[in-house]
Amino acid sequence: MISKSQISFIKSLHQKKIRKEQGLFIVEGLKSIQEFINSDYVVDSVYYTENLMPKLGNLSRNIKSVEISEVELSKISTLSTPQAILAVVRIPQQTDFNSIIHTRSFLIALDGIQDPGNLGTIIRTADWFGLYTVLCSKDTADAYNPKVVQASMGSLSRVNVIYTELGDFLDQTNLPVYGALLDGNSIYKTDFGQEGIILLGNEGNGISDELQSKINYPVTIPRYGKAESLNVAISAAIFCSELRRKS
Template sequence: MLSKNKQKFILSLNRKKIREQNELFVAEGHKLVSDLLSSKCLTSIIIGTSQWLDANKALIPGNCEVIESKHDEIKKVSALKSPPDVIAVFKQQKVELDIKQLNDQLCIFLDEVQDPGNLGTIVRLADWFGIKTIICSSNCADIYNPKTIQSTMGAISRVNVHYSDSSDFLSSYSQLGLPVYGTFLDGDNLYNKELSSKGLIIMGNEGKGISKEVEQFINQRLYIPPFPANEPTSESLNVSVATAITCAEFRRQNN
């Protein structure tokens, strides 16, 4: 049974301050929870129906708290429209950022991306395209926001997400001598540009794009062209869509 105190605690993890204090985050639903249980993520609490717990005994670690609950109880702590069969609380992953280790990788830097759904989708895209490291500016959305976690669809267990002051990180990264890419309306056509298998792809804020503070570190300006050219079109692309297009072309050229 899910006690009122436990319900209160689970709901409190919707707040960033409480998540940070406890170094925990919440995941909901069979697919997401199963992926995280099968990964390196450490589990603190599992709240599931008797049917789910019976069917997934092999996934459940022996050192976590397991609470059998009914759907009505799970609904009280769920952020989803339809209550899932399982909700789990996991330990936040703490991986130290070593810039020297980025020397042979293609990485993503996110400049003030505010929407949790966009951030989660970009983590999922990075996982799909084999990008293992994302660096977020310190004012990006929180990777452990429940909406972000749901949007990653488990990719958070395979992609390392770090937060850093933009200038501090980019100043250090520039010393690696690798290309730093960003998308602009006056950039070179993405499909005509020779792209490196190593370097940093910078994606900007949903409304403002890449900030002036970050732009000074970019040495390769890219442009995603609309089709057909020179005809009226949307003003811009969603940042997660633009990330998908950009990463796809990088991987196509360096397959």
């Protein structure tokens, strides 16, 4: 049972503005919710339908859990086919980039990625390849958008997503900057070493001129066919795979 005002409160979290105001976002599906519970995130409350009850054993006792009807779930869910459980989770404090400026590993930097599915898939892929920091320009899609959370498949609970002025960060870091461009050197002939920043640009316009000037190594995924470009999450994955196969 859930009140009308709770329903409209949770529904309001579908909007970025309200998520930011309230510092809360929505996670759906038991597996993803368990990953957030087992992470540094604070899960505020959980709403589940009756048929999920037998599977709830692993949920923390400290979390407010409310049984609701399927009709109620369909009202608060962001999915066309809700997954029997929905959690409201706190958005963590933004990390300042100074806390990672001396990192000696691989980071991903995203310049203006617009599609939430792409951002979520990049976070999931980063998690598979063991890259735990994704830096985003301020005009990149919101990581707490339900579509990003969904596409990340729980990986958002482990990957640190930092929104910042990418230009300032690239000016201050000592890490080499590898930029995904259409006219760089072949990725298959690139030595990534043991650390660096993989910089990827907007779906339509690529990397902005300002940030292109900060690239140390322009890198291209060679084309063997006729498509004009690759999806940005696909490019990110091929970069991750290449830098791991060589390291």
